[in-house]
Amino acid sequence: MTHKAHRAAQAGLFPVGNVEIPVLPTIHATTVLFPDTRALAPLDRDSLSRSGGSPYDNFYYGGVGTPTTEAFSRTVAGLEGGTHAVLAPSGQSALVATLSALLKQGDHVLIVDTVTYTTRWYIDQCLAPSGVTVTYYPPEVTDIGPYLRPNTRVVFMESPGSLTFEVQDVPAICRTARHHKAVTVLDNTWAASHCFEPFSHGADISVLSLTKYHAAPAGVSLGAVVTRDEGLHGTIKNQAALLGLHVCPEACSRAALALATLELRLRHQEKTVRHVLEGLAGHPALHALFHPSLPDALGHEQWRRDFTGTNSLLSLSFQGLDRATVLARVDRFRVIRIGYGWGGNLSLVTVFEANEWRTVSRTQARGTCLRIYLGLEEPAELLADLRQALEGPTRDAPRTHP
Structure with a gap:
């Protein structure tokens, strides 16, 4: 943890001549000028993925990267435990770059049933119609052998799973996939480069939505594809360039500032989620609480x-409440705000329907549920807000905020 805290706190360090500055500068460029033809980078795929000892190395065309984006990609790769990172404008575009680079017509991809709904939409609406065969498997499966086919090229995991946070046996799945010569891809956004090491547990590629914990306080959208495999990095970097998935240097600079506080934020939020889970245990309005730290998860x-820690997402399933009643309870929140996304300073609540996007597995959640993201507010105030919303009448005065 000390190593990661060090990396995060110094995320903005940047060389300027013989000195360094602590804030990642925003370097915009399209045209780059060279002193002579010997210094001119060749127009080939290798030019995309070459790197040297400095973020200035291999800076040849701003459309595929600047010293700002190169420096930030190195920081992200190091935090995640990888050696190479491809940046993308969002987590979704990082996913698209990865799967579209690794899969072609006639291939088979194996996907856990608990992936984020936007991942499923891309797979079902784009990959499957393009001729890629798709199979979903339940998150509790540890032996994926029966699901593999001779043409299985990729095994895609998300652990913990979306909304109800089922944890997979990533090492066992990766061992089987490696024996089959399939590439393993893990959406590791939940762990926030903090509490799960994807590569030491066998994954080939880690996909991150940096829009969440890493950069959310800065309000910027970014994604990353991290690996230790130079060949995979080159393939995905090439695909991202062909798709035009270039990132804004200013977004990277702002994200580096947010990244400097990542470890401090997560430590506070780990304490908060423990406090809230203990305070809601056995609440009569609840059918179930969902968080991987709970013994029955x-x-x-x-x-x-x-895992070496947790994040601050949890979900609530209610005891016999219909959708209208649940929504009325949500409207009672005063500290927790209603909205999509997570990872920033503010606590948020999102409404979802149990099992809405799943096809081969079922969660214990029932009916209309809530996903709660616990931000940086005082833990006692968040618990009090949850309790007053759950215990109050189902209809209330219009929502106001101080």
Whole structure:
């Protein structure tokens, strides 16, 4: 943890001549001028992925990267435990660059059933119609052998899963996939480069939505594809360039400022989520609480074995409440705000329907549920806000905020 805290706190360090500055500068450029033809980078795929000892190395065309984006990509790769990172404008575009680079017509991809709904939409609406065969598998499966086919090229995991946070046996899945010569891709956004090491547990590629914990306080959209494999990095970097998935240097500079406080934020939020989970345990309005640290959570044993911490997402399923009543309870929140996304300073609540996008597995959640993101507010105030919303009448005066 000390190593990661060091990296995060110094995310903005940047060389300027013989000195360094602590804030990542925004270097915009399209045209780059060379002193002579010997210094001119060749127009080939290798030019995209070459790197040297400085973020200035291999700076040849601003459309595919500047010293700002190169410096930030190195920081992200190091935090995630990788050696190479491809940046993208969002987590979704990082996912698209990865899967479109690795899969072609006639290939088979194996996907856990608990992926984020936007991942499923891309797979079902874009990959499958393009001739890629798609199979979903339940998150509790540890032996994926029966699901593999001779043409399986990619195994895609998200652990913990979306909305109800099922933890997979990533090491076991990666061992089987490697024996089959399939590439393993893990959406590791939940862990925030903080509490799960994808590569030491066998994953080939880690996909991150930096829009969440890493950069959310800065309000910028970014994604990353991290690996230790130089060949995979070159393939995905090439695909991202062909798709025009270039990132804004200013977004990287702002994200580096947010990244400097990542470890401090996560430590506070780990304490907050423990406080809230303890305070809501056994609440009569609740059918179930969902968080991987809870003993009855699906994959809890894997979480205890493989993870070194947690984040501050949890979900609530209610005891016999219809959708209108749940929405009325949501409208009672005063500290927690209603909105999509997570990872920033503010606590948020999002409404979802249990099992809405799943096809081969079922969660214990029922009916209309809430996903709660606990931000940087005082833990006691967040718990009090949750309790007053759950325990109050179902209809209330219009929502106001101080």
